[in-house]
Amino acid sequence: MRLSRRDFLELMLAAGAAGGLGHSGKTLAGSRSGSGEWREIPQDFYDVPRKGNVHLLHFSDLHGQLKPVHFREPNVNLGIHDFKGEPPLLVGKALLRHYGLDRFTPEAHAFTYLDFREAAEYYGRVGGAAHLATAVKRARAERPGALLLDSGDTWHGSGPALWTEGQAMADFQKQLGVDACTGHWEFIYGDKRVQELVEDLQGAGTRFLAQNVVDRDWLDPIFDAYTLHEQNGVPVAVVGQAFPFTPIANPGYMFPQWSMGHRLERLQEQIDKARSDGAQVVVLLSHAGMLTDMAYARQLRGVDAILGGHTHDPVPYPEKVTDPDGEPTLVVNSGSNGKFLSVLDLEVRGGRIRDFHYRNLPIFANALEPEPEMQSLVDRVHEPYQDRLSEVVGEVDGVLYRRGNFNGTFDEILARALIEGRDAEVAFTPGFRWGPTVLPGKVTFEDCMNQTCSTYSETTRDEMTGEQIKNILEDVANSIFNEDPMLHRGGDMVRTAGMRYAIDPTRKMGERISELEINGEPMRPKRKYVVASWADVNEPQDGPQAWDVLADYFRNHGAVSVDEPYLPQLKGVSRDNPGLAS
Amino acid sequence: MATQEIDTQRRKFLTGALALGGVSTAIGLGVLAPSRALAKWQEEAIMTTSLDDGLNQVLGSSTYQESDQVQLDAPEVAENGATVPVSVETSLPNVDNITLYVPENNAPISAVFELGSRARPSISQRIQMADTSEVVAVVKSNGQLYGTSRKVQVTVGGCGG
Numbered sequence: 001m002r003l004s005r006r007d008f009l010e011l012m013l014a015a016g017a018a019g020g021l022g023h024s025g026k027t028l029a030g031s032r033s034g035s036g037e038w039r040e041i042p043q044d045f046y047d048v049p050r051k052g053n054v055h056l057l058h059f060s061d062l063h064g065q066l067k068p069v070h071f072r073e074p075n076v077n078l079g080i081h082d083f084k085g086e087p088p089l090l091v092g093k094a095l096l097r098h099y100g101l102d103r104f105t106p107e108a109h110a111f112t113y114l115d116f117r118e119a120a121e122y123y124g125r126v127g128g129a130a131h132l133a134t135a136v137k138r139a140r141a142e143r144p145g146a147l148l149l150d151s152g153d154t155w156h157g158s159g160p161a162l163w164t165e166g167q168a169m170a171d172f173q174k175q176l177g178v179d180a181c182t183g184h185w186e187f188i189y190g191d192k193r194v195q196e197l198v199e200d201l202q203g204a205g206t207r208f209l210a211q212n213v214v215d216r217d218w219l220d221p222i223f224d225a226y227t228l229h230e231q232n233g234v235p236v237a238v239v240g241q242a243f244p245f246t247p248i249a250n251p252g253y254m255f256p257q258w259s260m261g262h263r264l265e266r267l268q269e270q271i272d273k274a275r276s277d278g279a280q281v282v283v284l285l286s287h288a289g290m291l292t293d294m295a296y297a298r299q300l301r302g303v304d305a306i307l308g309g310h311t312h313d314p315v316p317y318p319e320k321v322t323d324p325d326g327e328p329t330l331v332v333n334s335g336s337n338g339k340f341l342s343v344l345d346l347e348v349r350g351g352r353i354r355d356f357h358y359r360n361l362p363i364f365a366n367a368l369e370p371e372p373e374m375q376s377l378v379d380r381v382h383e384p385y386q387d388r389l390s391e392v393v394g395e396v397d398g399v400l401y402r403r404g405n406f407n408g409t410f411d412e413i414l415a416r417a418l419i420e421g422r423d424a425e426v427a428f429t430p431g432f433r434w435g436p437t438v439l440p441g442k443v444t445f446e447d448c449m450n451q452t453c454s455t456y457s458e459t460t461r462d463e464m465t466g467e468q469i470k471n472i473l474e475d476v477a478n479s480i481f482n483e484d485p486m487l488h489r490g491g492d493m494v495r496t497a498g499m500r501y502a503i504d505p506t507r508k509m510g511e512r513i514s515e516l517e518i519n520g521e522p523m524r525p526k527r528k529y530v531v532a533s534w535a536d537v538n539e540p541q542d543g544p545q546a547w548d549v550l551a552d553y554f555r556n557h558g559a560v561s562v563d564e565p566y567l568p569q570l571k572g573v574s575r576d577n578p579g580l581a582s
Numbered sequence: 583m584a585t586q587e588i589d590t591q592r593r594k595f596l597t598g599a600l601a602l603g604g605v606s607t608a609i610g611l612g613v614l615a616p617s618r619a620l621a622k623w624q625e626e627a628i629m630t631t632s633l634d635d636g637l638n639q640v641l642g643s644s645t646y647q648e649s650d651q652v653q654l655d656a657p658e659v660a661e662n663g664a665t666v667p668v669s670v671e672t673s674l675p676n677v678d679n680i681t682l683y684v685p686e687n688n689a690p691i692s693a694v695f696e697l698g699s700r701a702r703p704s705i706s707q708r709i710q711m712a713d714t715s716e717v718v719a720v721v722k723s724n725g726q727l728y729g730t731s732r733k734v735q736v737t738v739g740g741c742g743g
Binding site: 216245247248249252259260261262430471472475476478479486487489509535536537538 | 657658659660661662667714735737738739740
């Protein structure tokens with residue numbers, strides 16, 4: 001969307017409060033760096049005065065990260081066709097320019113990869129359940145009755161999350177007082193376990209909402225679709241939309257009787273039903289990915305705001321999308337790993353939203369005291385596993401990160417570890433977007449778990465024909481770069497080792513991948529190659545766990561040099577694409 | 583979810599299925615395939631490999647009129663290519679049959695439903711899809727052919743997230 005003058009002023013005001021315009025308030029720390037002077041985090045950074053009468057707090061994609069982490073945003077997050085240069089597909093300076101943010105500010109570090117290592121060392125870690133809890137407490141103290149909403153991918157992503165089958169994370173949600181949540185990676189624990197945890201949450205007042213999960217044969221809904229809350233006399237409905245492609249992107253055999261999909265007709269019915277129940281504000285809590293959320297907003301009637309996750313795209317300001325009735329829908333995505341808390345204040349009068357105020361607050365662990373009760377939960381949850389997690393498996397001389405459309409330094413090492421550990425010619429590693437960033441120095445077993453843990457992380461070693469290998473690349477590319485956002489399954493391009501290829505994201509299925517070479521030779525369609533991979537979604541596997549293969553690679557090599565990750569040759573995309581920076 | 587609501591839905595479904603079953607015969611090719619039970623034309627139909635041949639075999643013509651009075655419901659992306667749920671409904675009068683085709687399958691004819699005169703023209707069927715393809719639904723109403731199609735993606739899956 002284009003920022004109106006008023007939007008722009010409001011944004012500048014927010015940036016000013018954050019120190020972006022040379023705010024001269026008291027400071028926490030100061031530093032001069034090689035590339036510029038970092039602006040300190042102002043003491044009033046987390047003072048967000050209450051406005052309006054309906055208040056929504058939102059986070060997403062925590063991925064099991066209860067302790068503060070680093071998380072590098074991507075330098076490649078391409079928008080093509082209609083989406084070139086459109087939020088959220090902006091990176092680095094282009095993102096700062098679009099939102100009028102200054103470089104060398106806390107926001108610049110939170111929303112971009114720029115000067116990542118220096119900035120990470122200067123600002124310290126982000127997220128952390130106890131720090132997030134303090135930010136939530138502060139926002140709530142100003143806004144009694146505010147709703148706290150979680151778009152999902154909370155139960156998965158760390159050793160303690162996996163080994164407690166999600167219990168650690170459900171306990172976190174209860175302790176934080178999440179009012180409603182939805183899911184995606186939640187489903188990897190299987191139908192029975194999901195229902196147990198949903199019941200556990202429900203007992204504590206946290207509702208799991210997912211209108212688009214239905215019985216495969218009878219189409220009966222499995223979960224509640226929406227809840228109604230009243231805030232300052234205004235009835236507010238929250239409708240849940242789980243990740244529509246979970247049975248395809250994750251092992252459907254863990255929940256064989258559940259079917260998902262967008263189910264937009266049913267979604268519209270739920271919205272209409274909530275309206276007829278008296279809702280004056282309807283919020284869609286979504287795990288579809290931001291581009292898909294914007295496509296929803298164009299098709300659905302009567303949605304005031306979509307608070308979403310999945311693609312891990314944090315936006316500094318909502319997108320305003322026009323629905324089929326010409327009414328605006330605000331679309332917000334709050335980022336991942338506990339790094340952000342969105343605060344959306346709505347001014348509702350006479351049953352209509354008159355104005356809104358928004359901040360996507362970065363959670364800097366050094367600037368927020370840990371909330372004591374949550375801190376003791378975090379300590380309790382980690383205690384049984386601490387010895388195992390803190391094993392130093394190796395060390396690195398560069399930043400290990402994952403996010404980016406084509407590769408990251410951590411996946412580069414993981415793909416090599418698969419080739420070496422499973423004795424293969426080529427390796428595939430899925431383009432997951434979760435997994436925190438590790439600064440140069442020691443690498444622990446916990447870091448390995450954070451990149452690989454799931455209920456289906458067994459590695460595989462198979463023979464595949466050259467044609468099959470190419471089809472996998474085409475299939476994944478057809479999801480990420482499809483011109484129809486309703487077909488985006490999220491994730492990034494599958495990462496590879498032992499092969500080189502060229503990709504033209506702008507073309508159609510079957511035509512994007514070219515010049516495929518395997519171990520220096522042109523790919524032969526009928527030849528069979530030995531392929532190592534992990535996280536097979538079709539059937540249970542029994543190979544060594546990916547975290548052990550990765551940890552063993554570090555253990556065997558000790559010091560691992562972090563090289564530029566392999567990037568396929570990019571065609572059809574101009575260098576000035578605002579989703580591309582080198 | 584109230585049990586009562588589930589029961590109501592099941593009852594509705596069963597009533598519909600019963601009505602359909604009572605007055606029509608359904609042949610799901612590839613599902614019921616004991617060859618001796620099939621007439622000669624059906625054997626030939628199974629052997630066809632193109633959409634045009636399939637339409638010709640089943641309906642005697644490879645052309646039909648696009649109609650928004652034929653509603654075809656199918657997922658945009660199949661959760662499992664081996665059992666893709668599709669349903670067809672039409673508001674057209676005097677429907678003799680509803681037929682389904684997957685042009686990219688080796689055997690494109692997927693299902694043939696012959697309807698009795700009192701049957702409600704509404705069917706649901708799981709079909710197999712080898713690859714991403716259009717799914718084509720054609721109905722015969724008052725002796726004329728009307729149809730519609732929808733693309734269903736079949737993917738290798740994984741990598742979400």
